[in-house]
Every structure is written in C-alpha cells, then in structure tokens.
Amino acid sequence: MSKTIVEPAREIAVRKETDVLVIGGGPSGIMAALAAAEDGLNVMLIESRSFVGGNMTIGLPILGFLGQKGNQIIKGLPQQFIDRLKAVRASSEHRPCPLHMSLTLVEPEAVKTVALQMLVENNVDVLFYAFCVGVIMEGDELKGVIIESKAGREAILAKTVIDCSGDADVAYRAGVPCEYGNEQGGVQPPTLMFCLGGVDTEKLRTSIAEEPRTYLTDFIPAEYFGQNNQFVLVGMRNLVKKAQEAGLTLTTERTILITGLRKGEVWVNMTRVNGVNGTDPGSLTYGEIEGRHQIQDIQQYLIQYVPGFEQAYFLKTAPFIGIRETRRIQGHYTMTREDIMSCRHFEDAIAVASYPLDIHHPQGGGCTLEWCGDCYDIPFRSLIPQKIKNLIVAGRCISATHEAMSAIRVMAPCMAMGEAAGRAAKMAVRAGVQPAAIDVKKLQEELLNKGAYLRPFPEEPVS
Numbered sequence: 519m520s521k522t523i524v525e526p527a528r529e530i531a532v533r534k535e536t537d538v539l540v541i542g543g544g545p546s547g548i549m550a551a552l553a554a555a556e557d558g559l560n561v562m563l564i565e566s567r568s569f570v571g572g573n574m575t576i577g578l579p580i581l582g583f584l585g586q587k588g589n590q591i592i593k594g595l596p597q598q599f600i601d602r603l604k605a606v607r608a609s610s611e612h613r614p615c616p617l618h619m620s621l622t623l624v625e626p627e628a629v630k631t632v633a634l635q636m637l638v639e640n641n642v643d644v645l646f647y648a649f650c651v652g653v654i655m656e657g658d659e660l661k662g663v664i665i666e667s668k669a670g671r672e673a674i675l676a677k678t679v680i681d682c683s684g685d686a687d688v689a690y691r692a693g694v695p696c697e698y699g700n701e702q703g704g705v706q707p708p709t710l711m712f713c714l715g716g717v718d719t720e721k722l723r724t725s726i727a728e729e730p731r732t733y734l735t736d737f738i739p740a741e742y743f744g745q746n747n748q749f750v751l752v753g754m755r756n757l758v759k760k761a762q763e764a765g766l767t768l769t770t771e772r773t774i775l776i777t778g779l780r781k782g783e784v785w786v787n788m789t790r791v792n793g794v795n796g797t798d799p800g801s802l803t804y805g806e807i808e809g810r811h812q813i814q815d816i817q818q819y820l821i822q823y824v825p826g827f828e829q830a831y832f833l834k835t836a837p838f839i840g841i842r843e844t845r846r847i848q849g850h851y852t853m854t855r856e857d858i859m860s861c862r863h864f865e866d867a868i869a870v871a872s873y874p875l876d877i878h879h880p881q882g883g884g885c886t887l888e889w890c891g892d893c894y895d896i897p898f899r900s901l902i903p904q905k906i907k908n909l910i911v912a913g914r915c916i917s918a919t920h921e922a923m924s925a926i927r928v929m930a931p932c933m934a935m936g937e938a939a940g941r942a943a944k945m946a947v948r949a950g951v952q953p954a955a956i957d958v959k960k961l962q963e964e965l966l967n968k969g970a971y972l973r974p975f976p977e978e979p980v981s
C-alpha cells in the first residue's frame with residue numbers, strides 16, 4: 519500500500535442548498551440544468567473550468583443529430599441550443615455524412631457564451647472554478663457533494679444530484695460500482711485537438727473529388743467532398759504511411775480533419791496518447807505533454823503531404839486534452855453491443871441514438887467502426903446507478919459496456935440524455951420520490967411534449 523496520512527475531520531461551510539445539483543457543464547450537464555430549471559426549481563451547476571461546454575469547446579463537430587436513415591433523431595432542448603448558435607452564425611446545419619451520419623459544426627467560443635447565456639436566463643446558479651471532490655451520504659442516500667476551490671472546502675446540499683462529469687466522479691465517490699475501459703482495463707486514447715489557419719479547404723476537397731486514387735478516404739465517397747465545403751475527412755492512410763516511412767512520428771493510421779466554420783480554419787484530430795488515465799492528474803499531465811509534442815510532426819505531415827495545407831499556420835490548441843473514456847457506472851440496466859447492433863427498443867426509452875460503434879483502439883493507432891443500419895434506444899435504467907439513491911447519471915459515463923459506450927458517447931445523444939435526466943430530476947423533486955421511482959411514461963410524455971424525439975412503439979413486445 520502506498521504511503522497515507524490521516525486528514526483530521528473538520529467543520530465546513532454549506533455554501534448552498536438546492537433542489538437539483540448538476541455536476542459538470544458539458545453537453546449533458548448544460549441540457550440537464552436547463553431542463554431541470556425550466557419551471558422554477560432551484561438548480562445549481564458546478565463546473566471545474568471557467569466556462570461551460572466540455573468537449574463542445576475542443577474543436578469537434580457535434581455528431582448524432584441525424585440517424586443512419588437521415589431523419590433527425592435528436593430534437594428538443596439540444597435543437598433549441600443549436601438554433602441559438604445559428605442565430606449568431608455559430609452553427610452549421612446538420613449535414614448528412616456517410617461515415618458519421620451527420621455533423622453539426624459549431625464555433626467553440628460561441629458555445630461557451632451561448633450556453634452560459636441560456637443557463638443564466640433560466641436562473642441556473644452556475645459556479646465555475648469549483649471541483650466536486652467528495653460526497654455527503656446518509657446511508658445509501660446522497661445528500662450533497664463537497665467542492666474544493668480557492669474558497670477552500672465547502673458543502674452543497676441537494677435533493678437530487680445529476681452526475682454529468684463524464685468520469686462518473688460523483689457516482690464513484692458515492693460508492694456506485696463502476697467499470698473502467700475494456701476487459702483488460704484499456705481505454706480509448708485521448709487526443710489533444712489543434713487548429714490550423716490558412717488552409718485552402720477548397721483545394722483540399724477538390725483534390726479528393728478529382729484524384730480519389732491519390733487521396734483515398736475511409737467510407738466517405740470522393741464525390742461527397744465535391745459537394746460542400748464543410749466536412750470531416752477521415753483517411754489518407756497511404757499518405758500517413760508515406761510520411762511515417764520518411765521519418766515523421768505519427769501515432770494514428772488515419773488523417774482526421776474537421777473544417778471550421780471560419781474560412782481557412784481546420785481542426786486536426788490526430789494526436790493520440792495511449793495509456794492515459796483521465797481520472798489521474800499525473801497521467802493527464804503526461805497526456806498534455808505528449809499531445810503537444812506530437813503536434814509538430816503532424817503539422818509537418820499536413821503541410822508536406824496534404825493538398826491545401828501548403829500555407830497553413832498554427833492557430834491554437836484546444837483548452838484541454840480530450841478524454842474519450844474513463845469510468846462507466848453500473849446501473850439498473852447496462853447497454854450492450856447487441857442492443858446497438860439490433861437497433862433495440864426499450865419500454866423506458868428516454869433518447870434515441872444512431873451513431874455507430876466507434877472504438878479507437880486502446881493500443882496501436884487503429885479504429886473499429888460498425889453500423890446497425892438504423893437507430894437504437896437509450897433506456898432510463900442506464901442513467902440510474904445501482905445502490906445509491908438521489909443520483910442520476912447522464913453523458914458518456916452511463917451504464918454501458920466499453921463497446922456500447924463507444925456509440926452513445928457522441929455529443930448529440932449526450933445532450934438528449936442530459937435533457938431527460940434534468941426532466942427526471944425535476945419530476946422526482948416535485949413528487950418527493952427517488953429518481954428510480956418516477957413514472958417513466960410521464961417522463962416520456964413530457965419529453966415528447968417539449969419537442970424531444972422518441973421512436974414510435976413497435977408492434978412486438980419489447981423488454
């Protein structure tokens with residue numbers, strides 16, 4: 519056992535008592551707080567950084583608004599958020615994409631501003647610069663959390679807590695059984711995103727459309743690039759190989775580029791740091807150091823080998839390294855690969871998703887993708903943790919296997935889960951019952967009334 523010390527017990531101030539407390543202001547947390555606050559409950563959102571948005575601020579397109587058949591499957595509050603972004607020209611349309619089903623390009627700085635505006639307008643009490651580090655329990659009931667900040671250690675008490683930390687921080691500390699990674703404990707590697715300016719994206723896309731044999735892309739047919747100037751490019755494996763043979767250190771097999779909303783800007787999703795544990799600061803620091811180190815060769819590769827990058831220059835890195843996977847809770851139901859591949863319906867569906875299984879291998883530089891051909895439901899039971907009361911979990915750390923998580927983790931479904939969790943928390947507080955005991959039919963009715971999408975029920979019985 520490593521060396522330990524005993525920290526003396528001490529009295530700490532209760533900073534706030536609230537109805538609903540949301541931990542984490544990423545895609546799921548923003549929607550959870552907005553939904554919970556909709557008709558007047560006291561809602562607080564704690565975020566460790568100085569802005570909301572989570573991974574929506576690291577230069578990624580939002581994936582998953584459209585399903586594999588092209589229909590829009592994420593609506594409701596997430597769509598209202600996109601509409602607000604569109605009003606300030608900070609979001610694209612939901613563009614169909616043969617690989618990702620759809621991509622919605624958003625401007626990271628506007629995400630921070632617009633999401634915060636919406637939270638403030640809805641009277642959500644947002645607290646930045648505060649880390650949730652512990653829980654307050656009475657038996658198996660979660661009564662609140664402990665936060666640490668410049669102000670020291672303080673308590674927040676809440677009737678219902680929603681864990682949207684991505685890492686299941688609250689659930690884990692409360693004693694909810696959690697899993698980490700695949701059967702060998704391997705997690706999908708993180709990526710430090712970065713952005714280049716001065717890219718001739720017109721030249722890039724026309725080169726692919728006109729010379730598909732030279733610029734080979736994965737899954738997405740070359741003609742697609744001839745159609746529009748906002749796209750995600752995955753592939754050019756031959757060029758990556760060539761650059762590696764010429765001595766550049768590239769840790770991924772594929773070129774992954776995302777056009778920004780601003781002319782000439784391209785976000786690069788190509789650093790990979792295998793073995794990083796996103797719940798350990800030492801490991802995260804290693805990820806940041808190694809991620810930054812990798813950028814130099816990737817930039818050189820793009821300038822030397824990829825058309826349109828000849829005049830490219832470095833603009834910025836994302837505000838933090840993007841963590842794909844850490845803990846997942848064990849809930850009342852654990853979503854599996856089979857649920858996704860069989861497009862499964864659930865009686866207690868609270869969101870519909872369609873994104874494929876997409877596993878960046880924990881070792882090596884490869885990736886596996888598998889499509890089910892349509893949509894699958896996310897059941898409410900996967901948001902309800904085992905053993906602990908007063909807690910709902912939303913976002914990438916819900917109860918799902920390593921494989922199923924690789925599909926439900928993209929941001930549009932995370933937002934839809936957040937909305938459902940917020941509405942469920944509101945119902946639980948109003949009725950004075952546990953989240954697990956709310957009437958899920960009423961939750962589904964409210965979701966539909968508020969514009970969310972749920973699939974019509976099939977004729978045959980479902981579980």
Ligand SMILES: Cc1cc2nc3c(=O)[nH]c(=O)nc-3n(C[C@H](O)[C@H](O)[C@H](O)COP(=O)(O)OP(=O)(O)OC[C@H]3O[C@@H](n4cnc5c(N)ncnc54)[C@H](O)[C@@H]3O)c2cc1C
Binds near residue numbers: 915
């Ligand atoms: C490199 C990379 C590429 C990806 N590509 C895409 C893509 O192209 N499109 C797509 O849709 N999805 C993509 N994803 C997946 C997606 O971004 C995430 O799965 C999704 O953002 C998860 O949402 P979330 O709300 O669960 O968590 P997050 O977005 O991680 O948000 C969690 C928030 O909680 C805060 N927080 C965490 N712990 C605490 C704490 N203890 N106290 C206080 N605050 C806390 C964090 O600061 C953060 O703001 C990618 C992920 C990565 C890492």
